[in-house]
Amino acid sequence: MPLRLAVLKETADGEKRVAATPETIKKYLGLGAAVAVEAGAGEAASIFDQAFVDAGATVGDRVATLAGADIVLGVQGPDPAALTGAKTGAWIVAGLNPFGDRPRIDAYAAAGFEALAMEFMPRITRAQSMDILSSQSNLAGYKAVLDAASEYGRAFPMMMTAAGTVSAARLFVMGVGVAGLQAIATGRRLGAQVSATDVRSATKEQILSLGAKPIFVENVAGIEGEGSGGYAAEMSPEYQKAQADLVSSHIAKQDIVITTALIPGRPAPRLISDAQIATMRAGSVIVDLAVEQGGNVEGARLGEIVERHGVKIVGHRNVPSRLAADSSALFARNLFNFLSAFWDKDGGLPVLDAEIGDAVRLTQSGQVVNARLLS
Incomplete structure (x- = not known):
């Protein structure tokens, strides 16, 4: 019997992505696997059941999809109680939010599943094509700028008309990871004057390479801000004060701010205070891409657009899902690249x-085994 892959319809509120596409299903079949897809799994991403059938998958209800499954693919971790029919020891391959939803991980262990958290993918060269955080953050950075543009009551580029000149919008990006770099590039393409900052000094050259202005704390010795795996680390109190002073003077002049700063396993760092928001001119926009991890911006609310001191604070949840077709395609390729890289053709x-x-x-043989969850 060929190895059986199950692709489930996502059940989380607002989740429009799907963990496989007709493209990746054909590739799984080429490896010798069988693929079952839950009916309606791709509809929110504009992939209808017939497209999965045409690619060679079987489509049915959840019970039929899970029957005898060796590997269950998901975007977000499926409810362990809703995995009846999957084999004992089946792999659950998805974004599992290990730090934020530990009870779910414990439930996978108790049920005998082997849970594989794709967001724990190491940041090494050979794993780049498997990295869901990078692929989804890239789209989130792009969408954040479009969301800002839709809420901003003015134009982005400078326009010279017979009636006068429209000044270019000033866009400030805080956090220059994958999302931040894409936000910089998108803002530049739309004609904004873009500046950016990060606690990692190594990002200064990246900011310059995209034609933006770097805004960095100077003369604070010995602080590079580089944590493990290329992520930002927490800063010292001295650095945090210097950064707050710098940001306060710069943010007051900005029309749009996009914040992207995250620290794995910890709440998002607070970058913008209510007092700093009050210095921005009315009609300005802040997009907080870290709102699901507690937010970089004081007053940001998950899933809402709120207004403080005349400034709109955008806190959309699950931003990659707002570009469901493209984010699904990239996510599905990440999963295929991961599984195919380790495929034993003989077995x-x-x-x-x-x-x-x-x-x-995360889990194996009924136990939680990941060192990051046991420390």
């Missing part, structure tokens, strides 16, 4: 190595 199944397997594996 007809993937066999993980220690470097990546130990990084992403």
Whole structure:
């Protein structure tokens, strides 16, 4: 019997993505696997059931989809209680939010599933094509600028008309990871004057390479802000004060601010206070891409657009899902790249190595085994 992959319809509120596409299903079949897709799984991403059938998958209800499944693919982790029919020891391959939803991880262990958290993918060269955080953050950075433009009551580029000149919007990006870099590039393409900051000094050259102005704390010795895996680390009190002073003077002159700062396993750092918002001119817009992890902006509310001191604060949840077709395509390729990289052609199944397997594996043989969850 060929290895059986199950692709489920997402049940989380507002989740429009799907974990496989007709493109990746054909590739799984090429590896010798069988693929079952839950009916309606791709509709919100503009992929209808017939497209999955045409690609070679079977389409049915959840019970039929899970029956005998060796690997369950998801965007967000499925409810462990709703996985009846999957084999004992089946892999759950998805974004599992290990720090934010530990009870779910414990439930996977108790049910005998092997949970593989794709957001724990190590940031190494050979795993770049498997990195869901990078692929989804890239789209989130792009969408954040479009969301800002839709809420901003003025134009982005400078316009010279017979009636006068319209000044270019001033866009400030806080946090220059994948999302921040894409926000810079998108803002520049739309004609804004873009500046950016980050706690990692190494990002200064990246900001310059995109034609934006770097805004960095100077003369604070010994602070580079580089944590493990290329993520930002928490800063010292001295750096935090210097950064707050710098941001306060700069943010008052900005029309749009996009914040993207995250620290794995911890609440998002607070970057903008209510007092700083009060210095911005009426009609300005702030987009908080970290709102799901507690927010970078004081007063941001998950899933809402609120107004403080005449400034709109945009806190959309699950921003990649707002571009469901493209984000699904990239997410699905991440999953395929992961599984296919370890595919044993003779055995007809993937066999993980220690470097990546130990990084992403959360549960095994009824136990939570990931070092990051046990420390």
